[in-house]
Amino acid sequence: MPSSPGSPAQGDLSDLFHRAFRALRHSWVQQLAPFELTPHQFRAMQALAKSSLEAPGTDGLRLKDVAERLHIAPRSATEVIDQLEVKELVMRTADPIDRRATLVKLTPAGQGLADRVRAARRGHTDQYFGRLNASDRAELARILAQLGPL
Amino acid sequence: MPSSPGSPAQGDLSDLFHRAFRALRHSWVQQLAPFELTPHQFRAMQALAKSSLEAPGTDGLRLKDVAERLHIAPRSATEVIDQLEVKELVMRTADPIDRRATLVKLTPAGQGLADRVRAARRGHTDQYFGRLNASDRAELARILAQLGPL
DNA sequence: CCACATAGTGAGGTAGCCTCACTAATGACT
DNA sequence: AGTCATTAGTGAGGCTACCTCACTATGTGG
Structure with missing residues (x-):
């Protein structure tokens, strides 16, 4: 850069x-x-976990929605979901209302792992942003929000 | 992430x-x-250009110094310098005081290209950070400086 | 029905890093 | 002077996080 x-x-x-x-x-x-997770993998898991909080009872996110939430190309979303599927942390199911589409959701093992990662982080003060005081963190968030993609 | x-x-x-x-x-x-430059290549060029401003008349930077300035592994520095050498934008010379070492500097073509890139940017307001006012930019710099590697 | 758009993925690729191992050279210490 | 540890650069190989293009199957609207 x-x-x-x-x-x-x-x-x-x-x-x-x-x-x-x-x-x-x-x-x-x-x-x-x-x-045994990469940042990208965990980020995808977070997106799935978040969607299941927002819409409990639904059968997951479409691949294209995962891509949108992660701001990446659909092809890239396919890739990270493939990785997580191999680890049995997510499962794919056919979308009942559109035969072109696939639904993706965390498996119980995936949900459990996401929880454990979050608990581990909670037990330790955020290692990276903890260097900033609360005021700076808020300021950073405000500024970064202006710099993201339009 | x-x-x-x-x-x-x-x-x-x-x-x-x-x-x-x-x-x-x-x-x-x-x-x-x-x-026809990548961000990484231009970043390496900037590091070289900067060093020649700081120490005019010297014969360039050692590979290890390039790596340090870019905060990357020496092996990675070798890679980007290789790329720039192929484009004849940098040249390698033997270090006269240490036969293990290599000195790297911009060629006249490299210097010219770096100047042209900078002129092109100057002609257009900084496209990315221009979204922020001066106060926010200063604030961002202050905060980011706290978040870099120790 | 047909044309066009959508969804997901196979195929192939790039950029930007990394570690490990190796050879050659240098410096420090005895 | 000799020995050993350290340093410098790079070959070999690898990973992660993206990307475009092309393709098949499906859905939508006129």
């Missing part, structure tokens, strides 16, 4: 961003390693 | 971060495409 030239206040924003992001990733890789 | 649970202010920080970073990368990919 190149440096972003401009005013001194802006001079190294891209660089700072790149470095901070890599540190964040590294933090996640470390925390998820004991559970 | 998974969501980071915790307080609502913190709830989706990892997710926001991931999305913002991907948008930043996308922005760089677009801007560098006309110059």
Whole structure:
């Protein structure tokens, strides 16, 4: 990620961003390693877990919806769901109302694992963002929200 | 990049971060495409250009120094320098004071290209961070600096 | 019925990193 | 001077997280 030239206040924003992001990733890789999950896999699991909270009783998310929630190409969503399916953490079922579509949801094992990861994180203060005080965290969230995709 | 649970202010920080970073990368990919450079390549060029500004007249940076400046493994630095060497944007020379070491510097063509990229960016307001006002940019830099590697 | 859009995935690919092992060179210590 | 540990760079091989394109099957609207 190149440096972003401009005013001194802006001079190294891209660089700072790149470095901070890599540190964040590294933090996640470390925390998820004991559970044999990659960050991307866990992120997909979170999306599925969240959807089952939002809409209890439904039979899961369509692949295309997983892709949308993760802001990735459908083909990429297929990939990460494949990985999780092999681990028996998610299951695919046919969508009863559209034969082109597939529904994906966490298995009980997947749900359990997601819970255990979250509990492990809860037991330790957030390792990465814990470096910031609450005010800075809120400020960061506010600013980052402006920088995401349109 | 998974969501980071915790307080609502913190709830989706990892997710926001991931999305913002991907948008930043996308922005760089677009801007560098006309110059046939990848973000990583341009970042390495910037590191070399910067070192020649800081220490004019020296014969370049050691590979290990490039790696340090980019915060990547030496092996990875070798890779990106290889790419730039193929494009004749950098040149390697033997270090006169240590026969194990290699010095790397931008070629005149590399220097010219780096200048042209920067001029192109200058002609257009920074596409990505331009969404933020100056105060937010300074705030972001301050916070990100706390989140980088130790 | 037909044209077009949608859903998912096979095939193939890239970028940006990494670890390990190896050879050659250097520096420190005895 | 000799020995050993460290350093520098890179070959070999690998992983993760994405991507585009093309294809088949299905659904929708005129």
